[in-house]
Amino acid sequence: MIGIGPFPIQVVTIIAAVLLAWLTARMVGRRMPGAPYKAAGSMILDAVVWGLLAARLAYIAQWWEEYSATPMAMIALGDRGFTWWVGVLVVVAYIWRRTRLTQALRAPVLAGAMGGVVAWVVAGGVLDLMQGSAPPLPDLQLATLDENPISLSEYAGRPIVLNLWASWCPPCRREMPVFEQVQTEFPDVAFVMVNQGESARQAQDFLDSEGLNLTDVLLDPSSTAMQTMRSRGLPTTLFFDAQGRQVDSHLGEITMPSLKDKMLRRFNSSSESGTDK
Known part of the structure; x- marks a missing residue:
């Protein structure tokens, strides 16, 4: 099983993707005149929080029968239960809404969000390939x-x-x-x-x-x-x-x-x- 310290590799890839999104937003913002790059980085982090919350709530709704039987499981984030496509849509919608009055922020923040999503998808593909090469069932x-x-x-x-x-x-x-x-x-x-x-x-x-x-x-x-x-x-x-x-x-x-x-x-x-x- 792959991991870094106590963290599963899936969690590490999400953290890395968020960090890349934050850095990308700030870098693009620095190169655009009038774009407050610090605000761009902060908005990325806010969007990620809302996206994770939406992805978790969507997953709970999908498996409501099981979660309603054990309500404490809803806060057991260690089960890594998230409906990711919902989270991505919420991130984009949040950024679009927040930047409708400050157009200078839209390009760097969306660039950061897309960079993070692409990095996360590519990492997921690599992990699937690595999972496919995992050792077979041992003859213990x-x-x-x-x-x-x-x-x-x-x-x-x-x-x-x-x-x-x-x-x-x-x-x-x-x-x-x-x-x-x-x-x-x-x-x-x-x-x-x-x-x-x-x-x-x-x-x-x-x-x-x-x-x-x-x-x-x-x-x-x-x-x-x-x-x-x-x-x-x-x-x-x-x-x-x-x-x-x-x-x-x-x-x-x-x-x-x-x-x-x-x-x-x-x-x-x-x-x-x-x-x-």
Whole structure:
């Protein structure tokens, strides 16, 4: 998994695109007589704030049924749930409205906004290519809760959602009910929950205490999966297609809307709630 420090690479690319937009607006403004370049940079930042808010609200509206069931998930920005095209439209509309009386600002601010959007789109394409070259599903030797040996390759041939977790990890504990529910809505997908560094007793006691019924819980006492998949922390969720190619990843707690969204986009799967959207 690619990232810089604690930040996923997707977040880093957004920050870089915003910085580029701000710099572009100021540079273009400096070269235009009468254009207040400092105001141009400030307007870019204001537009980004409104764009992010609109993109988040649009995503919440799209997945309202799921968010209304767990309202606190609406402020869980770590799930990276945004409807980006809505955000871009709001950014352009905001800039157009704010500059209708100050035409000197319009060109540098729009130039900055377009530069940032182009940089973000190009970065997204590069990330998709890098994701496509990610290591395939590894043939790890793990164990069941009954401590019988099992190979991860036994799940090959159908889409796999691989979750790395531990019972001492608070976000891991919070997201477990999400996987429990979604596994019943996507029966053609294998949800493989690989416990990291704990014994069968520790894992089973946690599942029993929470009343969780997860179909495929495996043990990885030496945390080999984290090392093999270059995970930078727990929880980590990896998505593999039926050919064993990694098609997506998520570091940190995943919410119901974000998980279902990835399922529908990456696997073209359908669920009872997903087909209603």
